């Protein structure tokens with residue numbers, strides 16, 4: 268496969284004719300440049316056609332201004348010495364000052380060997396500059412290219428809000444050449460690849476360069492969404508729903524054909540961009556983490572995926588760690604967070620216990636209730652146990668008409684009280700689990716009708732129902748975005764402090 272050099276990559280990513288280089292003459296390291304290194308540099312310039320191992324500048328992607336930093340592998344393997352680091356840091360700092368999202372394309376042998384430890388330590392200032400950029404609420408998107416190794420992978424290559432890799436790219440901490448020389452055997456195959464990192468929940472996707480502009484556009488439509496306040500849409504029609512039997516609602520919520528978070532995104536959202544895993548080596552298909560917009564409302568969606576839980580296994584602690592990745596993203600970028608509750612319960616297993624399920628629920632609760640971002644939670648179907656509770660705390664809680672929330676499945680409650688599961692319907696009625704009871708208790712703010720005017724439920728009108736829910740989400744998210752952050756924050760804490768009193 269032909270690999271693009273840095274300029275070719277930039278040409279593919281930015282709009283035609285929009286590129287403006289920010290590069291100036293490379294600095295000379297204080298330690299100086301000896302003859303041998305000077306000859307290496309001269310050869311590298313000659314063979315690569317560029318003056319250092321990174322190029323920086325700005326352009327537009329689908330009309331939106333962005334800053335770009337990209338490694339040129341042909342220049343001493345894209346290795347980072349003092350001059351390359353200085354160029355990178357200056358570009359990152361300029362992007363921060365100018366409020367530009369930053370795109371990075373890596374391809375590197377890591378620290379420049381000719382410059383040794385000083386070059387090695389320059390990864391610190393690059394990481395610091397990226398951290399400051401993120402702290403300013405600005406997106407940082409990373410494209411890991413072939414090959415990305417060493418200190419580049421271990422600093423700015425791993426600091427993205429969103430990270431994707433080039434197909435077939437070698438991406439690893441220690442380069443295979445070094446491993447072979449040190450350990451006299453070759454590194455196991457198919458480990459240091461973008462595809463494997465994706466399987467392991469370390470990166471979000473593997474995509475070819477041609478798709479980068481579309482992905483960047485979609486990501487930035489959401490990630491920059493909090494910077495412009497959308498106008499408030501018309502409030503959805505609200506018709507009070509009739510009270511109904513709790514056990515009936517539970518049975519309806521369990522119908523196989525009931526729409527879940529995937530249908531909600533398909534029918535009611537745009538710019539949907541799924542993220543993959545925790546970014547730290549775990550993934551759990553029971554939870555879907557995505558960037559999306561409902562109408563004009565940008566948000567991070569954390570949704571319990573009913574079909575994945577049924578097909579694979581119940582949600583474990585990794586799902587909640589993935590959820591907390593979404594929470595961090597929301598609070599860092601000031602983006603609204605929408606959580607979707609639809610779970611028959613979290614995993615009950617050795618692995619879940621040893622993976623810290625209870626602790627993850629606790630951390631999820633405390634992160635969510637104190638998060639500095641507008642939050643809406645939606646009880647879409649089943650809401651069973653701590654796995655459901657972990658995603659509930661929010662400024663506004665919506666429930667589908669047949670949504671419910673209970674400390675554990677009603678069958679479990681029956682087992683505790685009656686030592687059998689036969690009393691589940693009775694327990695469900697007594698425990699106040701159904702939407703109307705949740706509203707009366709102040710846990711739910713609005714109930715969203717299912718199959719208005721008919722006998723059926725959401726399963727009988729998946730598209731219309733999803734759109735109705737999407738309309739409510741858009742309205743509530745934008746309403747919350749328009750409130751001062753302190754009003755939201757204190758209101759949320761006060762609501763839960765008052766509960767039950």
Ligand SMILES: CC(C)(COP(=O)(O)OP(=O)(O)OC[C@H]1O[C@@H](n2cnc3c(N)ncnc32)[C@H](O)[C@@H]1OP(=O)(O)O)[C@@H](O)C(=O)NCCC(=O)NCCSC(=O)CC(=O)O
Pocket residue numbers: 343344346375376377378379380381387414416417418419421437440441442443444445
């Ligand atoms: C990146 C690679 C997989 C690329 O392999 P390829 O076969 O495509 O290319 P190659 O090895 O021929 O490299 C191309 C040219 O770049 C040079 N080259 C490679 N890496 C370099 C580096 N870091 N500094 C200076 N020059 C470097 C090679 O000597 C070669 O020069 P010529 O053409 O003249 O022969 C391999 O080079 C590799 O394994 N490099 C080591 C990666 C690594 O472990 N880095 C850690 C560094 S320490 C670090 O970064 C700090 C940390 O780990 O935290």
